[in-house]
Amino acid sequence: MPTTRRHTFRLASWLALVGVTLMIGAGSSVAQSEGVTFTRDIAPILQRSCQHCHRPDSVAPMSLLTYEEARPWARAMKSRTALRNERGAMPPWFIEKNIGIQSYKDDPSLSEAEIATIAGWADSGAPRGDMADLPPPKYVAGGEDGWRIGTPDLVLRSREVTVNASGADRWEPIGVVPTGLTEDRYVEAVEIREVNDIPKEGGSNTVGGRFVLHHLNYSSHVVESEQPDAFTGETTTVWPVHEVGRNADIFPPDAGRILAAGSVLNLETAHLHSNGRETKAYLEFAFKLHPVGYKPSVTWVRRLTANGVDISIKPTTADQQLHAYTVLEQHTKILTFEPHMHAPGVRMCLEAIWGHSVQTLTCAGYDHNWVRSYVYADDAAPLLPEGAILHLTGFMDTTPGNRNVADPRNWGGGGRRSVANMFIDLGEAIALTDEEFEREMGERRERLGLTKNDVVIGCPLCQVRFPSQKAAP
Template identity: 25%
Template sequence: MRKLLGDIKLNGRRTIFASVTALVFSLSAAQSVVAQDRAGDFALLDQDGRFHHMAWYDNNKAIAFLVQASGDAATQSSLASYNALKEQYASQGIVFMMINPLGEQRDVVKADADSLGIDIPVLIDDAQVVSEALGIDKTGEAFLYDPKSFRVIYRGPADQSMANALAAVVAGNAVPNAVVATQGTAVAYPARDKLLQEGVSYSKDVAPVLAENCASCHREGGIAPFALNSHTMAQGWSPMIREVLMTKRMPPGQIDPHIGEFRNHYTLTPDEQQKVLQWIATGSVKDGDADPLAELTWSQEKWAFGEPDLIIKVPPQSIPATGVLDYIDVVVPLEGLDRDRWVRASQYVPGDRTVLHHTLNAFIEPGKRPSQGLITRFSDPDQAYITPYIPGADPHLEEPNTGGILRAGTSLALNLHYTTTGRETVDNSEIGVWFYPDDEIPTERRLGDCACIFTPTWTDIPAFDPDFEQTASITIPTDAEIMAFTPHMHFRGKRMVFDAHYPDGSVERLLNIAQYNYNWQMEYQLAEPKFVPAGTRVVVTGAFDNSEQNKANPDPSRVVPWGQQSWDEMFFGQVYWKEVKAATAISSN
């Protein structure tokens, strides 16, 4: 097979490529129907937008799946026996789910599940890549999947054969009959079949996806650990690329793509996933003479918008090799600001991003002491916004005709959070600020508020709790256009959702961060501003995973209080908006 793929690479003819690709997938499909085949780790969202990563369930003996399709007779005929097995074995280390291999619309799947009284997760495979890896070819069939080895250990009907398999798994024995013939509705893979027919091109299909979604971090001098700067590098790292795509670990900061439309959603479309994964499955070959990844160029300039009008130098901070560091508070006079200016952009450039975790900032009025004159960007609607530093943050550019004022004589109060890495270092951070021309005064203001929980309203997270929820809310006082959201929790943060509760009683989900990751705390920017009427309440619900299954958890046995250090917890759900004037509000309606 390796020689055949090599011949394709040298020959480059699409017909030969398609033929051998078909052979590869024929062999793969034939093998995947055999139990004990390693399907690999994966993650999917269910009908409620909840994230399920198979490795998280590795403290169980197996995961049971029933292949589901909405309105499907084979699914319905298997449901009663599947539910009976669930009643018997769910308390014995078996997790029960369903999987929809068709990538059907979530509301359709949810409605079907509700009508049948299904009270378990139905994982929806939008790109059909997980279903293909599992070897799913019909509905109504049941699978047993080992979340430790990532292997299918049984496939067949949800009847006595599956009961025998479950009994063996619970007892710690090998499954006696791992493959049993099943009747059901055939599952089609139209996207895969089309790719088999047309072939997947590295230069036309795959390299553009990697360039757009990966290479800005995976480059020389980037924040990622290796550079995707050539076909050779992409081919060499292709097993890792497959793993992070299947588990939705990359691109980072992924949100639920079914909720809202965002400029920076950090997700791949089903079509993009299929092309990249099919390319990897067929040997990650290169076509043509050009290499689009090798041709990428990156600006060496550290400033995103040219030389700043004002550079704020944060006092150097010496960070020791080890130990726990208290938050550091510094006040920086804005030297060089000789008159009031309107801010249009800002950028925080960390001196050493390996130790600087995040910052917070506020302004001190001219002539005031910090205790008297501290102004946050929420308390003064005209106050400028200077971006803090958070993991994964981008430089901040205001919307057209939008900005805040930075008054001469102002000082910037910074709250700095550092973590040690095993080596001494000095952080010399800088903040760049860009102004509007003196004769151009923006008339729109970026406003915001935080659905936050502090002490004493904070509720401590119980020890070993895998899904502890807390909720906070804000009320938007005027007609407004919501622009962006920012979550913040610590190591135990699991998910966070933002729901709009409108004055008429209706509720709309605005953002679902289904897989919160402490390492990537993005400001999620709506593609188009979302109009909300005055009195809209934005309810933010976050969940914490204080269990042993959370690999980032410092101590699952600990009852977790609110606190500034990362081994304690926080809850911030920030919402940003612009006030809508009366005429605009009428036209929006």
């Protein structure tokens, strides 16, 4: 029987895999006790997961490019990486590894073996090792322009703002920026960074202290000449929000977003935050563009599962939960998960409910210093049928253990200010027609070699809609 053979084969390969994993496990613990070195063991980890931030002219306070630079931070590296998905963790990536979908794009997180390797290195005096083991450098100081999306085709710049040394948070428009485009273009990727005059050795211990433009909602549209505020819908794009510490956005190849001829970036609402010294700052917007003539083939939906109205956050209380539900009105492929809360937020989970199947898609820790999005890998992006229910749970902690909370004694409601609270999944999705939905599921079944008995997290109909069953109710 083909099915039995298949299962036998799977069991055998699974056992083989367990065997290999055990061997790797044993090997790495030997390596730990027998002298982990920087050149052989630590440098490759830093190159992959740390140096794009920890190098001159990037967001982090110190460079970790060389042994001399990294060595003084050995103990701090051990303790920050050991936090895994909790507030303060390095790298700032908070996906929980024991639940939900595990494949994301651009995932810098460390394996358990790598966390142990860093700890072993710190505990054994952070030795350098043989220079011959050192991999070729990935970043050369001053050697590149530092954009994560690669070399951009268009870089736009906001006007400069001055933020006083102290004062209440401001929430205001910071102007429009002409794109200068003479024909419609579609955007493949966008990245934003703040350029300011805060000294590199500023002594601030949060990423927020290094920047003053904490957050920006912006869109692009064509300005009608007589009415400067009017814009036409089909040339409008609402871009993903900019946040301090947030990652770049790389859109799926078939879902480029329009940056229209004659359009402007409208920097509608910027959140300006005083950080103790008068600061001048502006934003740079880097776009990678599709070639002229490209047209996207899919429709975007902004999938907001949120509840901002009846938030009530009690003082000095751990494990407070908020819940929100959305019924999907179209077949939907979810591209990203983007937990958005404020200081009390420590965790968010997204579930999909379809009939009596309830699946956790993603649970992620949350650190309000790092408001970021997670992009599902192509074969892992949830494919949900019309009528499925999304259930979002936010976890809040207002005890002194959550150091992001300014004063644990305060009650908090919902609102836009940082001292108020939000509870939103800002993730994005595309709507699928019946044909597209069937096709995407068919392709996934083929690529992953699925049988009718396989359960795929995030694709409740993947194992049901085999072509022979298409007509079934």
